[in-house]
Amino acid sequence: MQFADLVADYERLEATSKRLEMRSILVDLFRKVPPAQLPSLVYLMQGELRPEFEGVELGVADSLAARAVAQATHTPEKTVSDSVRRTGDLGTTAEELLAKPSGRLGAEPLKVDEVYSELTRIAASSGEGSQELKIRILVELIARATPPEAKYIVRFALGKLRLGVREMTIVDALSAAFADAGKEARAAVEAAYNRSSDLGLVAEHVARHGLAGLREIKIEVGRPIRPMLAERALNLSDVLERMHGRTALEYKYDGLRVQAHIPSGGTVKLFSRRLDEISTQFPELVKELPTAIHRRPAIVEGECVPVDPETDELRPFQEVSRRRGRKHDLARLQEEVPVRLFLFDVLLDGPTVTVDEPFPERRKRLETLVKDTERVRLATQKIVESVPEAQRFFDEAIAAGCEGVMAKSLAAGSTYRAGARGFWWIKYKREYTHALADSIDGVVVGAFYGHGRRGGRYGALLLAVYNPDKDRFESFCKVGSGFDDATLDRLPAKLKPYEVKERPESVLTGLEPDVWFRPAVVMEVRGAELTLSPIHRAGVGLIRPDAGLALRFPRFTGRWRDDKDAANATTTKELLSLYRSQVRQISKSSGGEEPT
Ligand code: AMP
Numbered sequence: 001m002q003f004a005d006l007v008a009d010y011e012r013l014e015a016t017s018k019r020l021e022m023r024s025i026l027v028d029l030f031r032k033v034p035p036a037q038l039p040s041l042v043y044l045m046q047g048e049l050r051p052e053f054e055g056v057e058l059g060v061a062d063s064l065a066a067r068a069v070a071q072a073t074h075t076p077e078k079t080v081s082d083s084v085r086r087t088g089d090l091g092t093t094a095e096e097l098l099a100k101p102s103g104r105l106g107a108e109p110l111k112v113d114e115v116y117s118e119l120t121r122i123a124a125s126s127g128e129g130s131q132e133l134k135i136r137i138l139v140e141l142i143a144r145a146t147p148p149e150a151k152y153i154v155r156f157a158l159g160k161l162r163l164g165v166r167e168m169t170i171v172d173a174l175s176a177a178f179a180d181a182g183k184e185a186r187a188a189v190e191a192a193y194n195r196s197s198d199l200g201l202v203a204e205h206v207a208r209h210g211l212a213g214l215r216e217i218k219i220e221v222g223r224p225i226r227p228m229l230a231e232r233a234l235n236l237s238d239v240l241e242r243m244h245g246r247t248a249l250e251y252k253y254d255g256l257r258v259q260a261h262i263p264s265g266g267t268v269k270l271f272s273r274r275l276d277e278i279s280t281q282f283p284e285l286v287k288e289l290p291t292a293i294h295r296r297p298a299i300v301e302g303e304c305v306p307v308d309p310e311t312d313e314l315r316p317f318q319e320v321s322r323r324r325g326r327k328h329d330l331a332r333l334q335e336e337v338p339v340r341l342f343l344f345d346v347l348l349d350g351p352t353v354t355v356d357e358p359f360p361e362r363r364k365r366l367e368t369l370v371k372d373t374e375r376v377r378l379a380t381q382k383i384v385e386s387v388p389e390a391q392r393f394f395d396e397a398i399a400a401g402c403e404g405v406m407a408k409s410l411a412a413g414s415t416y417r418a419g420a421r422g423f424w425w426i427k428y429k430r431e432y433t434h435a436l437a438d439s440i441d442g443v444v445v446g447a448f449y450g451h452g453r454r455g456g457r458y459g460a461l462l463l464a465v466y467n468p469d470k471d472r473f474e475s476f477c478k479v480g481s482g483f484d485d486a487t488l489d490r491l492p493a494k495l496k497p498y499e500v501k502e503r504p505e506s507v508l509t510g511l512e513p514d515v516w517f518r519p520a521v522v523m524e525v526r527g528a529e530l531t532l533s534p535i536h537r538a539g540v541g542l543i544r545p546d547a548g549l550a551l552r553f554p555r556f557t558g559r560w561r562d563d564k565d566a567a568n569a570t571t572t573k574e575l576l577s578l579y580r581s582q583v584r585q586i587s588k589s590s591g592g593e594e595p596t
Helices: 003-015 019-032 035-045 064-072 079-087 090-099 111-126 132-142 147-157 165-177 183-196 199-214 236-244 283-292 319-322 332-336 359-369 387-400 485-496 570-583 586-590
Strands: 229-232 247-252 256-262 269-270 297-307 339-349 376-378 379-383 404-408 421-429 439-449 458-467 471-478 515-517 522-526 529-533 548-552 555-560
Touching: 003 019, 003 183, 019 165, 035 111, 035 522, 064 079, 064 090, 064 132, 064 147, 079 090, 090 147, 111 132, 132 147, 132 332, 132 387, 132 458, 165 183, 165 570, 183 359, 183 522, 199 332, 236 387, 236 421, 247 359, 247 387, 256 283, 256 339, 269 332, 283 332, 283 339, 297 359, 319 439, 332 404, 339 359, 379 387, 387 404, 387 529, 387 548, 439 548, 458 485, 458 570, 471 586, 485 515, 548 570
Parallel strands: 229 421, 339 376, 471 548
Antiparallel strands: 247 379, 247 404, 256 269, 256 297, 297 339, 404 421, 439 458, 439 515, 439 522, 458 471, 522 555, 529 548
16 A cells, blocks of 8 residues: 555644544545454554554654755755744654655655554664664654655654544444444444454454454453453442442442553563553562462452551652653652552453453452462452441541552442443542641550561651540551651650550550560651541540541641640541641541541
8 A cells, every 4th residue: 555545644634623534534544455454554644553542653753853854855854943943843844845846856655564564663672772863763764655645654653643543433334344333333343442452453364254253352461451440430339339238349449550461471560550561660560470370371360559567558640640651769758758569450361361250250269369469359248238348448548558449349230341331330539638737646555576678676656645534545656768868767766665565554545566665766758538437446435426536638747846745636526637637538438427
């Protein structure tokens, strides 16, 4: 196929925003080319050379492309950059400069195949001398191109093709071109895409053998599956109603979704929710997954969350985002932001593709597939049948540092619906409140021994507020963040005078620290917000029976309140009023009591 013909279609596609019109342009185009050529055509249409998850990039910077345009059109670089300032697009500049008679060299017309393979050569060149090679190839392509061809080559090279053709329009067109335009055919094409994430592959199969050809596209390790998505609910009774009274509730971890592909041999690959490969950013997961997953090959899904290895508590999502997209400093970040992957689904288990199994079966598999390791765990789950039961689990999830719960259908039809959003999964998050305005002065009542870097020292402290009515100290958080090395070193000496063998009678907590202290030392902490917790005992029963107040994501401010003794610490009453002053949608919308 001549590149000029494809470019004519590009121009028509660019000129319209109507999906039906786009579809008919694509149908005509797809029918014109032999099946073997369809994949490259489909990728080119999306501004890619390979399916997106392979991450093939041309690596052509603006300046490099500008130099290529200047050379190919025999124009001074300054003229090129002046023109770009006016047109705002180097592609248009290339088109204009070539249109001048002096620019055009005149040569063999370009073929689509040729353009594709030259662009692939640009992408493949790396290392020393690669910039020169990239320029040379680009110059040759532009020099041979007609003005409109040059425009699209340049835009493509810069990753700015933007024809406005969406994946689902290509799906429409493929089914209309090679099966029929009916709903079922379209659904089959889409399903093949959702399971392979590779529209080029789907195009070739459907072009060769129609719908039957699509059945040959299997789920494979190394090729990501488009993730299943969740609907949302207004409150927990709405969740239960939609699930016909019974559902599997899971913690909704707040992190990065990860699809892990573990081959029988060879290295693990991790894909993000958008199907970018992120293996290099989480080398510790790549290393540990083969130990944690003991049947292979396997494809599992989970959420990668930052954790505090000292307290075993989850950390705010923002911390893990620091590890995304990084190329340098990986080792340091791995240490600074330790993560844990909580697995919640299995899509391939050894020889068995499990996506068509109902969720309860997949969960059972997952439980026998995963062996908990330091960094890989199973997502916490509970089957619930009533709103109070769901509410308790929800509170527990929030107290554990999660953003809410995920309800999963237990029905026979609860298969893994790749790429689809539906009520088979329902998310219910707590509304975010503003960061807690005030700091809290907590009394140290216990300590936990540290692990890893903090081995041999204290890793976290248990803090309480004072309840003068009952003359007792009620725990509200376990704090392991905000300590520098020097402070950590000094902790044992500072606290030693107050160490006691058993829990002092005045201390109320659901936790069992390694060391107990007589309430004396006061320290200042800050946190994201106050939530209800089944473990902590601050103001227990005042808002909900069996639940106390807990500080989410606590952090030591660095300030010891040596000016205060234990009885001058923040009181239960103050904590309660801080809780009430928070903007809280949660209790209202989840069917719980509105605190008064
Ligand atoms: P959202 O991003 O708010 O639409 O919520 C959906 C996301 O929650 C998923 O894509 C996952 O990344 C994440 N998630 C956290 N925990 C779970 C879980 N237990 N099951 C499914 N998804 C979860």
